[in-house]
Amino acid sequence: MKKLLPLFLLGSLGVSASGASAQSLTKPEATLVGTVTKQLPETMSFLEKVVNINSGTLNKEGVRQVGDLMGDELKKLGFAVEWVPLPDSLNRAGHLVATRTGKRGKKLFLIGHLDTVFEKSLPMEPYTRVNDTTAAGQGVNDMKGGDVLIIAALKAMQTQKLLDDTSITIYMTGDEESSGGPESRRDFIERARKNDIALAFEGAQGLHNVTTGRRGSSSWTLTVKARTGHSSRIFSDLGYGAIYEAARVLTEFRRQLGQEQYLTFNPGLIVGGSSVKYDDKTARAETVGKTNIVAESALVKGDLRFLGEAQKEKARAKMREIVEKSLPLTGSKITFADGIPSMDPTPANENLRMIVDKVSRDMGLGPVGAVDPGSRGAGDVSFVAEFMPCLDGLGASGKGAHSIEETLNLKEYPVLIQRTALLLYRLTR
Known part of the structure; x- marks a missing residue:
């Protein structure tokens, strides 16, 4: 009862x-x-x-x-x-x-x-x-x-x-x-x-x-290399430098993928300068740079959240496509690591x-x-x-x-x- x-x-x-x-x-x-x-x-x-x-x-x-x-x-x-x-x-x-x-x-x-x-x-x-x-x-x-x-x-x-x-x-x-x-x-x-x-x-x-x-979660790492030298030569024979290239990539990620339902991608760490070091064990990054030197290196680490494997793979393909279109005299590379499925x-x-x-x-x-x-x-x-x-x-x-x-x-x-x-x-x- x-x-x-x-x-x-x-x-x-x-x-x-x-x-x-x-x-x-x-x-x-x-x-x-x-x-x-x-x-x-x-x-x-x-x-x-x-x-x-x-x-x-x-x-x-x-x-x-x-x-x-x-x-x-x-x-x-x-x-x-x-x-x-x-x-x-x-x-x-x-x-x-x-x-x-x-x-x-x-x-x-x-x-x-x-x-x-x-x-x-x-x-x-x-x-x-x-x-x-x-x-x-x-x-x-x-x-x-x-x-x-x-x-x-x-x-x-x-x-x-x-x-x-x-x-x-x-x-x-x-x-x-x-x-x-x-x-x-x-x-x-x-x-x-x-x-x-x-x-x-x-x-x-x-x-x-x-x-x-x-949603599921995976991670991505963007690394950028560029020619370096005196800042007065940026936009000319030295190209655009690593920091501008990293900014381009992130802006295109947001512009082309930012409105898709259930999809988010957060750049949680970014460093750039003449040299960059990152320690996975402590999640700490170090960089050295000066205002009159074109940045040679940049590093961005972020996550990617999705609902279903199809959405994850489609987003990764688009991100790779964006990365490949580097600014003059720069080169970007993106890698992905699986984390938690959806x-x-x-x-x-x-x-x-x-x-x-x-x-x-x-x-x-x-x-x-x-x-x-x-x-x-x-x-x-x-x-x-x-x-x-x-x-x-x-x-x-x-x-x-x-x-x-x-x-x-x-x-x-x-x-x-x-x-x-x-x-x-x-x-x-």
Whole structure:
């Protein structure tokens, strides 16, 4: 027999008493929701602890430290925990994997990541409670908030003995923000394929949206060489120099490709001068130049985001065509590297969205729709999207990801944990 959620829990859900009649939770589900609320102080304390550890992708020690803390929590919940190391040549920390094996319900593959975009060389932005509805800090929603959300939902389930006989694999990668390449995802893909459903906990876009499709991401590098000499001879026998040539290429990229739906390309780094050096391990560039010397070298590094392999390959072909039309006495070369494939919206993903929608309506929160694939960047879930139904955007909500203004929505965070706990419970029955 189904019962309404007790009114004393409505405040934690962000709904009014007038919405109680819309709720349709069983007694175990209502108890599960209440358990999340009771455990919230511990959850927030743990979130603050991990946010205050720098875990930029290239800070291998920091990534591992966060992973060890997550692993300790998962061990307490009965998961077998291991660390998947990567070759030293990849300059990445590795991945955290936690597993439970049972026979009840669907086999779930839950995806998080331990790293952030904030490298150790950047100023540290600690966890700060801005006000009653907002917290700030590096990775507070992307995606330490999502990782802690997973653990909090599972902790509530374990408290109510609802994890017994379930099959759940939690995979938190150490290099989602800057992947070490195909070798770094080999184990990830192999383990995922043993499961029925993949759920990823990148940042939520509010309570009423999830991600059924998202773009892929690859990288590109533009290198330019030109004749050098006294600046008074530019535009004549020395040609145009490397910096003007780099500017030409970027302008044509924007002009010819900038209006295509779902396609974006961002030049995230550019340097030019008499000489250029770039260190992949630290993501640092150095250049030397003078105003009266025509620039001999230029370097641009960027990303390319797309929906589907066809769009990616078409864009690359056009970019190569633009690069080949160099200014006089300059020469440009562009290379591409695959990163994360796209996650195409599928009927199977849509069916998963409908399950989340039902959970949300039963909680009295209203409907849950699918966001425009173009509104999301790439994510680890895309590596396994061709093998099973997937959803993303199930994590923490907030604003300003990848910036010093990154925030977490404290009003929605408890509700998202509760929704996840109920979702996992229903999928594993």
